[in-house]
Amino acid sequence: MADNRPSKRLIDVAIIAPVMGLILLIPPVIGLFATDATVFGAPLILVYLFSVWLFLIATAAVLARRLARADKDEAR
Amino acid sequence: MNALNVVILAALGYAVLLFLVAFIGDRSTRSGWLRSPVVYTLSISVYCTSWTFYGAVGSAARNGLEFATIYIGPTLVFLGFYTVLRKLLRIRRENNITSIADFISARYGKSDLVAATVTLIAVAGAAPYIALQLKAITTSFQVIGGSPDTVGSDPVTALWIAAGLALFTIIFGTRSIDANERHYGVVAAIAVEAVVKLVALIGVGLIAVYQVADGPQDIMNRIAETMPPPEDGFGVRWIGLIILSGTAVLCLPRQFQVTVVENVEERHLFTAAWLFPLYLFLMSLFILPIAAVGATTLPAGSNPDLFVLTMPLAAGRDDIALLAFLGGFSSATSMVIVSCIALSTMISNHIVMPLTLRRTAGTGARGDVRALLLKSRRIAICGILFVGFLYLEFGPQSAGLASIGLVAFLGVAQVLPALLGALFWPRANRRGAMLGLAVGFAIWTYTLLLPGLLADAGWWQRVTDAGPFGIEALRPGSLFGLPGSDPLMHAMFWSLSANILFFVLGSLSRDLSPLEQLQSTLFVDAFETGQGGRHLVGRTASADTLFDLAQRVMGPNRAYGIFQNYARSNNNGAEFPVPDDAFINHLERRMAASVGAASARAMISRVAGGERISLDELVKIADETARLMEYSTRIEQKSHELEETASKLQSANQRLVQIDAQKDEFLSQVSHELRTPMTSIRSFSEILAQNDRIDDDKSRYFLDIIHNESVRLTRLLDEILDIGVVERGDDLPVSQIDPSNALRRAVDACRGLAATANVDLIESIDNTQSIVVANQDRLTQVFINIISNAIKYNDADAPKIEITAGVDTAHYRVSVHDNGAGISEADATMIFDKFSRGSKPTNEKGAGLGLSISRTIARKFGGDVLLIPTAGAGTRFDIILPLGSSEGSQTEPLAKPVQLLQ
Numbered sequence: 003m004a005d006n007r008p009s010k011r012l013i014d015v016a017i018i019a020p021v022m023g024l025i026l027l028i029p030p031v032i033g034l035f036a037t038d039a040t041v042f043g044a045p046l047i048l049v050y051l052f053s054v055w056l057f058l059i060a061t062a063a064v065l066a067r068r069l070a071r072a073d074k075d076e077a078r
Numbered sequence: 079m080n081a082l083n084v085v086i087l088a089a090l091g092y093a094v095l096l097f098l099v100a101f102i103g104d105r106s107t108r109s110g111w112l113r114s115p116v117v118y119t120l121s122i123s124v125y126c127t128s129w130t131f132y133g134a135v136g137s138a139a140r141n142g143l144e145f146a147t148i149y150i151g152p153t154l155v156f157l158g159f160y161t162v163l164r165k166l167l168r169i170r171r172e173n174n175i176t177s178i179a180d181f182i183s184a185r186y187g188k189s190d191l192v193a194a195t196v197t198l199i200a201v202a203g204a205a206p207y208i209a210l211q212l213k214a215i216t217t218s219f220q221v222i223g224g225s226p227d228t229v230g231s232d233p234v235t236a237l238w239i240a241a242g243l244a245l246f247t248i249i250f251g252t253r254s255i256d257a258n259e260r261h262y263g264v265v266a267a268i269a270v271e272a273v274v275k276l277v278a279l280i281g282v283g284l285i286a287v288y289q290v291a292d293g294p295q296d297i298m299n300r301i302a303e304t305m306p307p308p309e310d311g312f313g314v315r316w317i318g319l320i321i322l323s324g325t326a327v328l329c330l331p332r333q334f335q336v337t338v339v340e341n342v343e344e345r346h347l348f349t350a351a352w353l354f355p356l357y358l359f360l361m362s363l364f365i366l367p368i369a370a371v372g373a374t375t376l377p378a379g380s381n382p383d384l385f386v387l388t389m390p391l392a393a394g395r396d397d398i399a400l401l402a403f404l405g406g407f408s409s410a411t412s413m414v415i416v417s418c419i420a421l422s423t424m425i426s427n428h429i430v431m432p433l434t435l436r437r438t439a440g441t442g443a444r445g446d447v448r449a450l451l452l453k454s455r456r457i458a459i460c461g462i463l464f465v466g467f468l469y470l471e472f473g474p475q476s477a478g479l480a481s482i483g484l485v486a487f488l489g490v491a492q493v494l495p496a497l498l499g500a501l502f503w504p505r506a507n508r509r510g511a512m513l514g515l516a517v518g519f520a521i522w523t524y525t526l527l528l529p530g531l532l533a534d535a536g537w538w539q540r541v542t543d544a545g546p547f548g549i550e551a552l553r554p555g556s557l558f559g560l561p562g563s564d565p566l567m568h569a570m571f572w573s574l575s576a577n578i579l580f581f582v583l584g585s586l587s588r589d590l591s592p593l594e595q596l597q598s599t600l601f602v603d604a605f606e607t608g609q610g611g612r613h614l615v616g617r618t619a620s621a622d623t624l625f626d627l628a629q630r631v632m633g634p635n636r637a638y639g640i641f642q643n644y645a646r647s648n649n650n651g652a653e654f655p656v657p658d659d660a661f662i663n664h665l666e667r668r669m670a671a672s673v674g675a676a677s678a679r680a681m682i683s684r685v686a687g688g689e690r691i692s693l694d695e696l697v698k699i700a701d702e703t704a705r706l707m708e709y710s711t712r713i714e715q716k717s718h719e720l721e722e723t724a725s726k727l728q729s730a731n732q733r734l735v736q737i738d739a740q741k742d743e744f745l746s747q748v749s750h751e752l753r754t755p756m757t758s759i760r761s762f763s764e765i766l767a768q769n770d771r772i773d774d775d776k777s778r779y780f781l782d783i784i785h786n787e788s789v790r791l792t793r794l795l796d797e798i799l800d801i802g803v804v805e806r807g808d809d810l811p812v813s814q815i816d817p818s819n820a821l822r823r824a825v826d827a828c829r830g831l832a833a834t835a836n837v838d839l840i841e842s843i844d845n846t847q848s849i850v851v852a853n854q855d856r857l858t859q860v861f862i863n864i865i866s867n868a869i870k871y872n873d874a875d876a877p878k879i880e881i882t883a884g885v886d887t888a889h890y891r892v893s894v895h896d897n898g899a900g901i902s903e904a905d906a907t908m909i910f911d912k913f914s915r916g917s918k919p920t921n922e923k924g925a926g927l928g929l930s931i932s933r934t935i936a937r938k939f940g941g942d943v944l945l946i947p948t949a950g951a952g953t954r955f956d957i958i959l960p961l962g963s964s965e966g967s968q969t970e971p972l973a974k975p976v977q978l979l980q
Contacts, residue, residue, distance in 0.1 A: 013160065020158035027150055028320065029312045036308040044298045047308045048366070051146060055153065055359055062157045063352035069160055070348035 012072065016065050023058045027051070081396075082223035085403065089219075092404055093242060096267045096411075100250045103266025112262050113342050115349030120269035121336045122354050123276075125152060125327055126361055128214035128410035129207075129483040131275055132383050134362065138369035139382035142306045147316060149362050151323030153355040159347055162328065163337065165501050167347060169604045170338050174671035178334040178493060179424045184675035185500035185601045186508040187594040193428035193676050195515050196493055200331045200424060201462070202519075202527065203489030204417050206482045208466035209473060211410035212236050221387045222403045233471055240463045243414050251419040252455045260340050264415060268336070271408035276360060278405025281398050282386055283364020286371040290393050300370040318567050322487045329490040329497060331420035332413065339420075414463070422458035427674035430454040435680050447631045447681075451673065474533045484566055485526055492518035492573060495581045504602045506585045507594050514581030518573045525554045526569035621654040623685045624665060631669050631681070640668055736908070751794055755787035800931055812939065814962055817850045817857060817890045818843055821883055824861030828869060837869045838878035848890050851962035852939040860932040864894050864943070864955050867928055871953075872898040888961055889941070895954040906945055932957075 025031060035050040103112055111117065130148060137145040155162070166181075175181045179200065183193035216235045250263040291297050327333050341347070372385030376392055386406065390398040434450065495514050499506035532538035545553040555562040562568035590598060621641075628637035644664060645655040655661045662682060669678040762780045766772065772780075825841055832839045850857075868879045874897045883892045901909060910933050933943040941959035948954050 016160035017158065020154040020161075023154050023157055024320070027154075028317045032316075033309075033312050036312055038308070040298075040302070043295055045302055045305065045308065047143065048301070051143065052359075052363075055146075055150070055355075058153055058157055059352050059355045059359060062153075062159070062355060065157075065160070066348040066351040070345060073345070073348075 009072070012065075012068055016069060019058075019061055019065060023054075023061075026054050085219065085222050085400065088400055088404065089407060092407065093246075096270065097246065097249075099270050100246070100263035100267040102263075104250060104253070104263035106262075112266055115343075115346040116353070117265060117269045118341065118346040119350040119353040119357065120272035121265045121340060122333070122350055123272040123357050123361075124268055124332055124336055124412045124416045125330075126272075126275060126358070126409055127207075127413040127483070128211050128218075128406050130361070131279065131406050131409040132214055132218070132386055133483065134365045135369045135372065135385045136381070136383035138365045139304070139373050139385065142308065142311050143366075144311060144316070144319065145365055146362055147319035148323045149358040151320045151325070152327035153358060154320070155324045155327050156351050156355050159351040162498075162501065163347055163351075164344065165604055166328075166338050167341050167344050169501075169601055170341070171344070172604065173600065173675065174667050176339065176427060176671060176674050177420055177424045178329060178331055178338075178490075178497070179428050180670075180674040180676075181334070181338075182493060182496050182500060182511065183428070184670070185597050186496070186506075186511045187591055187597060188676045188679045189508050189512075190428060190432040190676040190680065192496075192508060192511055192515070193424075193674060194432065195512065195519070196496075197421075197424040197428045199489055199492055199515065199519050201421055202523070203486035204331065204421055205462065205465045206469055206473065206530070207486040208414055208417060208462065209469035210482050211414050212240060212466055212470050215239050215407060215410045217384070218387055218403050218406050221384055222391070222399055233467075236467055236470055240467045243411060243418070244460050244463045246411075247415050247418045247422075247459050248456050251415065251459070252422070252452055260342065261419065264419065265336070265340055268412045268416065271412045272357070274401075274408045275405040276357065278401045278408075279361060279364060279386070282390055282402050283367055285390050285393060285395055285398050286364065286368045289395065290371050290375055290389070291367070297367045297370060300374050301366050304370045304373045305366070315564055315567055318570055319484075322484065322491060322570065325491040325494045326487040329493045330487075331424065331490070332416040335416055335420040335423075414466075418459045418462050421462055422455040425458040426451050426454040427677055430458075431673050431677040432680070435677065435684075447673070448633050451631075474531060481566065482530065485530055488526060488566065488570055488573065489519075489522055491570070492522055492577055495574075495578045499581060499585070500601055502602060503585070504598050505590065506581070506598070507588065507590050509588060510581045510583070510585030513584035514577045514579075517580045518577030521557075521573040521576055522569060525557060525572060526565060529554055529565065619657055619662065619682075619685045621657045624657055624662070625654070627681060627685055628665060628669065631672055640665070740908075748794075748798070752791065755791045755794075759784050759787045759791075797931075812851050812853050814849050814851055815854050815857070816847060817852065817892070817959055818845065818848070818883060820852075820854055820857040821861050821881075821892055824858050824865060825881060827858075827862055828865045831866055832869050832879070835869050835872075836877065837872055838876070839865075839881065840878060841881040842883075843881070844884035846885065848885050849962050850890050850939065850941075850959040852941075852959060856935050857939070857959075860935050860943070860957060861892065863928045863932045864957060868894050868896040868898070868953070868955070872896045874898050874952075885961065889958045890961055891959075892957040893946070893954055894957075895948070895952060897952040900948070900951055900953050901945065906947075909945060910943070 032047075032050070036047050039046040041049045106112065130145075134145040134148070169175065170181070173184055175184060179193045179196035182196050183189050186192050213236075216232045216239065219235055220232060246267075247264075250267070251261055253261075253263075287294060287297050291300060327337075337350075368385055368389060369382065372380070372382060372389045376385065376388060380388060386402050387399055390396075390402060431447075431451070431454075492515060495518075496506070496511040499511065528538070529542065542553060542555055545551065551558050555565060556568065557572050560568060560571070625637060625641060628640065631637070632640070641654055644661060648655060648661075666678050666682045669681065672678075673681070762784050766777055766780055821843060825839065825843075829839065865879065865881065869877075872879065876897075878897055880895045881892070882895075883890070885891070910929050929943070936943045936957055936959065939959055941957065944956045944958065946954040946956050
């Protein structure tokens with residue numbers, strides 16, 4: 003059973019992921035990085051925004067991969 | 079002028095290329111690459127219009143990072159694809175949904191009013207948006223054509239472009255009316271355009287970073303220099319824009335078209351889930367560098383919305399500028415094409431079709447519906463583009479146009495509550511959807527759309543300043559006195575809150591109609607209900623009538639195919655299927671793919687009558703969860719019962735094991751008991767047989783021993799035999815006797831034994847005559863057995879036994895109470911078992927059958943032998959026998975004494 007369909011945990015992650023992403027990208031969290039500080043000469047806020055963005059894309063890729071595999075197994 | 083010619087040639091060449099791609103795409107529907115998830119993802123990027131292609135840089139130059147919100151919203155929505163998008167795709171596939179308006183209307187009772195409202199909202203938002211695309215193309219034409227100073231109205235170019243787009247859309251967008259026949263050609267062209275715009279923007283970005291600026295470090299410095307202070311950017315507007323863009327990527331008609339309707343396979347979504355956000359990420363990577371370089375190198379006062387074109391031009395890279403022009407051209411055209419397809423489908427299905435049906439209500443739907451639909455779609459496409467053109471030429475020329483993208487976003491966002499309710503809230507109904515849509519749409523129009531449209535009108539200025547009819551609370555810019563420093567957020571707050579409020583209240587105000595209930599279940603439980611629960615609607619019509627209707631909607635060939643396939647798959651051999659309920663539903667869903675759910679239902683109802691949904695059936699499927707729960711409760715019950723049985727079995731098994739052990743012990747004991755006398759008999763008889771010279775005294779002595787041992791053996795065997803006899807219970811002749819006689823005989827028989835063991839026998843026997851039905855000898859045996867046991871096992875210093883007998887209620891009762899050590903609780907339960915003796919070591923050697931035999935005998939007479947718990951020391955056995963009256967009630971129930979004793 004557990005191998006044949008997406009585990010409940012995986013589905014829960016898929017549901018909660020966009021919410022966590024939203025929390026990371028809205029105030030007050032993003033406000034913490036909205037300063038004049040720089041990282042290697044780049045404004046901190048730029049680095050933060052684009053890193054979180056990439057991280058979310060990677061999360062989507064991992065989730066999609068696992069869910070797709072599980073869905074395929076289910077269809078069999 | 080030479081430059082302009084080059085640009086015109088390039089644009090024309092590009093257009094021809096697109097026509098070619100679309101043509102090939104339409105021809106080669108079988109080929110693999112068109113059905114790949116990458117093409118699907120690229121087609122979704124129709125989200126990036128010229129507004130984002132040119133406008134993002136402008137926005138970045140003015141407001142810093144704010145442009146990113148437009149991409150972050152969709153990123154989050156695609157990150158959550160498993161919850162919302164996947165469900166949308168599944169429902170579309172199961173119900174042949176043709177557009178977002180169709181989706182909403184199908185869920186809320188296939189209502190054509192809901193569909194028409196959503197269509198209206200979509201068109202209202204899209205017309206200015208399309209105008210914006212036309213403006214982007216004409217302006218970019220002028221800029222790259224070398225006349226940036228004369229940027230302004232250019233109706234001829236705009237009209238030509240609009241006409242070209244209409245032609246393309248009509249050729250490739252209205253070949254078929256079936257939503258299941260996807261627009262492969264269009265999708266192919268859009269995918270190519272998606273690549274072009276990405277490459278173009280990255281190209282311009284690279285020029286900005288490496289040619290104009292001195293690499294990444296310089297770019298970062300320029301960004302830090304030109305960007306507004308980051309602290310200001312993250313407030314309510316930031317959150318609002320993320321939510322708005324996330325909503326738009328779901329609800330915009332063109333997004334719904336490419337993401338949901340044009341989707342070929344559900345699993346493509348699993349690729350788009352990360353590939354589309356990645357596309358957006360790449361699109362926005364160079365926005366800030368281009369904006370920063372533009373702001374620092376181009377002359378002050380340059381329009382930042384055109385940096386993408388003017389920056390490479392200023393850097394002398396005409397080739398990159400041309401590429402950028404094609405990228406912008408791609409963004410604009412793909413948006414217009416897909417929007418026109420989606421909107422024209424909605425207009426024809428949800429406005430033209432219901433009106434036609436209503437007009438022909440009396441006569442029944444006549445004529446070729448298919449031709450009517452195609453014609454209305456073509457006219458709608460031309461109409462939409464013409465309205466866009468008119469808006470461009472005669473609409474407000476002031477700042478209103480720049481934010482028109484966000485205005486459109488908020489317009490379609492009014493669909494969101496109804497859409498999410500459709501997916502997740504079973505109780506959401508048509509009244510709620512209608513109220514929410516209408517109220518939200520009205521507030522959006524009043525607070526955002528009209529102020530943009532009428533910005534130049536004097537009378538509107540008065541309304542804005544003083545409120546309509548002088549009512550200040552209703553000023554469109556600050557409704558109910560809410561400070562409206564940001565008109566977009568002001569409108570968003572009021573329209574969406576009111577929308578949600580009315581949607582919820584309306585839905586709660588009444589129950590769902592049967593049809594709504596059915597659709598609600600099909601949508602909300604899309605992954606659970608599957609194919610079940612469809613055939614609930616009782617309708618009939620002749621196959622001929624249905625075919626006549628179907629061929630007018632889908633054309634004769636297609637309709638014939640559907641009928642034949644259905645007949646074949648249902649194996650009834652005939653050419654036409656039996657027009658039963660299931661088939662009518664099948665046909666309705668196939669027709670819904672062409673004309674939408676509401677119109678399909680209306681048309682089928684014409685020929686087949688309205689559906690009568692059986693409430694019982696409905697309740698059954700609606701209560702799918704309830705049924706599942708009931709099922710699981712039953713399983714739980716079963717498992718509980720099983721557990722009980724198992725534990726019973728276990729205790730029975732334990733008893734069996736115990737008894738088995740007792741039996742083994744008994745057998746070894748019996749063998750031992752038998753062996754001892756046998757040994758002496760054998761040895762003494764051997765002595766007698768082998769020795770002739772044994773004197774008579776000695777031999778007599780030996781014979782005595784042999785005789786005694788034989789008697790002992792016989793007694794032992796008798797006892798064992800007794801068990802069998804008593805157990806089987808045959809041949810026990812009974813008569814009416816006085817039990818006290820038997821008791822006296824038994825006591826007398828035991829006196830000798832008692833005297834030997836020094837046991838004091840105290841008897842108090844009631845002399846009243848009483849009658850029981852029993853066997854005198856056997857009863858005596860029982861009494862002897864109990865009394866002799868009491869004597870044998872009494873280990874007290876001054877052993878004594880009290881024997882009392884008398885009559886209580888309905889029984890003759892004999893108590894034998896000794897003052898010995900008593901019987902432990904553990905032993906008490908098994909003391910009556912065969913072969914059992916107390917666990918206490920005694921020197922007594924018996925077979926342990928006495929109590930068992932006694933009880934069995936007593937029970938034969940309807941009585942019992944009971945071990946009575948005593949307060950003090952000692953053991954008390956009671957023998958009870960039912961008093962046998964003349965009626966011979968020897969079957970006096972045993973329950974009574976047992977109850978008394980407990």
